[in-house]
Amino acid sequence: MMSWQLGPYQLPNKWVLAPMAGVSDSALRSICYKQGAGxxxxxxxSAQTHLWETKKSATRQVNMADPEPRAIQLLGIDPKALADAAQRQVAQGAQVIDLNxxxxAKKVCQQAAGSALLAYPEQVASIFNAVVAAVDVPVTVKIRTGINAEHKNGLEIAKIAEGCGxxxxxxxxxxxxxxFNGQAEYDTIALIKQTVSIPVIANGDICSAEDAQFxxxxxxxxxxMLGRAVLGRPWLFNQIDAWVNNKTLLxxxxxxxxxxxMRDHLDAIYRLYGETQGVRIARKHLGWYAQHLPAGDRLRQMFNRLDVSTKQQACIDKYFDALDTRLELESC
Structure with missing residues (x-):
């Protein structure tokens, strides 16, 4: 059985797109859903709601076009601020609140937020209790295995999460x-799964269908949960699903x-951010796609010189036309 339960929601499969800051916007989420993410x-x-009107935060609000359940991840250290932010997001249509x-990142941990909170279990419990009490939707959390190799307290945090509801x-x-250095280890994840009764999602270095099965x-x-591995190849979700369910390597x-x-993805980026910002953000995503294409460096270099969305799309078409006809790709 490949479905699993998150609160009242029956999710269709086990494949989850990670919340990557500056990356997993509604445009990428839409593409990944089409390519098999469940x-x-x-x-x-940020839980600092006065920042939500900035251009950077404006596109991180709830997107009602997302499939249900619509999940928002909040970052902060103050229980009341996080509770208030959660309530506001739920009022706007969020159906799951995830806590970071x-x-x-250094700029996050300097504020004692993100993974830095792992060092303060009592504060973590206060945050969990405040947010769970504030909203009537599922509350989830993303953690690491601990503070460092000598202080792997992921299990302690997981027990607090379970106890707080x-x-x-x-x-x-x-x-x-x-x-993001070294190799991810899965012993701590396995121990947490053995210990708590709430669903556990494993994340880290899952880059292929075989990795997912392992x-x-x-x-x-x-x-x-898949993160960096799907950048430039969102179809990895479908490949994992085919391998785990049918032992078919797509x-x-x-x-x-x-x-x-790629065209669908870039169109969604332009719609989300507008022409000027969309053109800049498209370059980042095109770079990831280009890593998995023949003569991808050449495509990336030409694409990055363009500052009009229609010209960017025409460049992609010209690139694939050249591949189809085996012509030399000269310029966009």
Whole structure:
């Protein structure tokens, strides 16, 4: 059975898109849902509500076009501020509130937020209790395995989450000190899954269908979360689903299929951010797609020189036309 339960929501499969700040916006979420993701969490939003009107935060609000359940991730350290922010997001249409105790970014941890909160279990409990009491939707949390290799207190935090009434916990298989270095470890995730009764989502270094199967088997997690691995290849969700369910290794999509995926993705970016900002953000995502394409560096270089959305899309079409006809790609 590949579905799992998150509060009142029966999710169709175990494949979850991670909430990556500045990356997993509604445009990427839409593409990943089309490519087999069963659930996606919106990118990190500060609990400081006075910042929500900024251009950066405006696109991180609830998107009513997202499939249910619509999930928003909040970052903060003050229980009351997080509770108030959660209430406001639920009023706007959020159906799950996810709390960020996993971000290792220096500017976040300097404020004792994100993964820095792992060092303060009592504060964590206060946050959990305040947010759960403030909203009538599932509250979840994303954590790391601990503060550092000598202080892996992920299990302690997971028990607090369960005791405070959270509906699920995601565990990234690195400590705060690890940032994104080294290899993720799954022993802590497996231990947490064995100990708590709420759903556990495993995260970290899941880059292929075989990785997904291994992590599911090793941790017995209820779901797995994919982050950086799907950038430029959102079809990884479909490949994982085919392998885990049917032991079928799906090839990457055809060049024509990838062309359509990229165009759809960029169109969604332009709609979300507008022409000027959309063109800049499109360059970032095109760069990830280009890593998995022949002559991708050449495509990226030409694409990045363009400052009009229609010209960017025409550049993609010209690139794929050149591949189809084996012509030399000269310029966009």
């Amino acid at each position: 659930y996606a969490i919106g990118e990190m939003l 105790l996993g971000c290792p 959270l509906s699920a916990i995601t565990v990234h298989g690195r400590t705060r000190a690890d940032k 992590v599911l088997n090793y941790t017995n997690a209820d779901a797995i 090839p990457d999509p055809s060049l024509m299929a990838r062309q359509h995926i």
